[in-house]
């Protein structure tokens with residue numbers, strides 16, 4: 421049974437939490453805290469509902485066989501499930517099935533584009549346009565390609581709170597730009613780039629656009645036709661799905677022209693000692709036995725989210741985010757780096773005089789899981805003029821009470837470390 | 847992890863008032879290294895004096911654990927000859943990476959307080975960071 425929104429129109433978060441076995445389990449955090457975790461690191465990965473866990477178990481107990489090659493009954497079952505998953509994902513994004521390539525995650529999806537598309541379509545002297553605050557996985561693959569193909573990397577300026585500096589966008593969109601690759605939602609700030617407008621303006625200059633959807637697809641409705649992006653990458657594990665599975669959406673016209681990413685089984689039609697012909701899309705980009713149960717689990721996660729309604733999830737998360745922002749703002753000595761409006765539930769902040777690691781360690785002893793560090797986005801953190809931040813990131817199973825508890829513990833952390841715990845050179 | 851155990855008096859003292867702590871920000875002879883995961887930065891200045899003994903100072907933007915670890919490290923290796931310094935950081939790193947007995951830390955005075963975090967591989971990285979930096983400076987770039 422999926423949950424319906426109750427008539428009073430309140431989000432049934434208590435019911436929903438029951439779907440997540442890990443959120444029920446008690447952990448020993450310290451002598452004073454033996455309790456379920458207050459999980460606030462959803463930008464890193466999300467917890468899994470029993471529906472998804474069951475789908476994985478069911479696959480191994482009832483459907484396991486290799487796909488696309490076994491003629492027997494079990495092979496047909498596994499292949500049908502795998503391809504059905506592709507269809508579920510395509511529908512979810514407003515795409516066609518042949519435009520959905522399964523990958524290991526966002527990182528591999530972006531590397532696939534850099535390798536298969538970039539090597540072919542980006543010639544010497546062209547530039548790749550990124551933003552200043554990209555996750556390393558939407559930065560390093562382009563650095564590697566740029567070195568190899570003698571391309572330039574250029575960076576769209578971003579405001580101090582992680583929002584896009586739209587006034588200067590036009591200055592950067594020139595005919596030398598071969599690709600614009602940007603994140604949709606920042607994993608450091610939670611800020612949302614106005615993707616539709618950016619893509620529209622890039623296309624006016626014939627610049628294709630790759631969108632890193634790792635932090636958007638799990639949280640807001642994303643429709644590739646409406647956005648008109650050329651590529652979209654995201655990860656299953658950040659949206660209640662298993663690890664090791666992700667998606668590259670690419671417009672068919674590009675997939676048809678792209679070179680294979682890896683060679684091996686499944687991606688070929690016929691093979692001779694000296695050469696091979698390649699399978700049709702999207703199989704051409706899925707060499708070897710795929711992560712079958714991963715795809716099935718991801719599709720199940722998408723069904724789960726869809727039944728709750730992406731719009732409802734978003735509205736509830738917005739309520740949580742606004743509440744968290746207003747509560748954090750009132751704590752003395754808390755510095756918030758996120759914009760506070762038009763953003764999703766990722767909040768970066770720091771406690772004056774207390775290193776983020778020490779704060780996170782304190783919170784852990786209270787049973788709160790929250791990130792401290794550079795969040796795989798060193799250039800973004802450097803821009804803030806700090807070494808690291810604390811980052812809380814919300815999902816639809818978090819509650820207002822959890823935020824209250826976090827605030828209470830942050831106050832206690834200040835007390836525990838009193839006038840600071842480390843010395844730094846100013 | 848128990849907070850009182852990790853942030854005990856020794857760690858607090860070393861992190862709030864670190865030993866051998868100097869502003870090296872503008873010192874061109876200081877080696878600087880950043881920990882990519884957490885963003886912490888350490889700067890270490892070292893030289894061998896006329897008796898071939900180590901002179902060392904550091905500064906860092908880091909957490910209590912990494913700062914305390916660096917402070918203790920400089921206390922331990924200061925005034926030692928190169929061969930001995932190498933033996934010490936090798937042994938400490940071996941313990942921290944799990945290939946040698948935890949109790950060996952007892953022979954290094956204050957450093958024994960870190961026995962408690964040996965079981966926490968993520969946080970342990972903070973304690974390892976200054977030691978690994980010292981090793982890198984001596985083996986890969988220095989002398």
Ligand SMILES: Cc1ncc(COP(=O)(O)O)c(C=O)c1O
Nearest residue numbers: 525526527555557607632634655
């Ligand atoms: C914005 C963004 N891009 C890319 C990634 C990389 O995702 P993955 O590690 O699942 O490939 C992440 C997640 O850490 C992210 O937040």
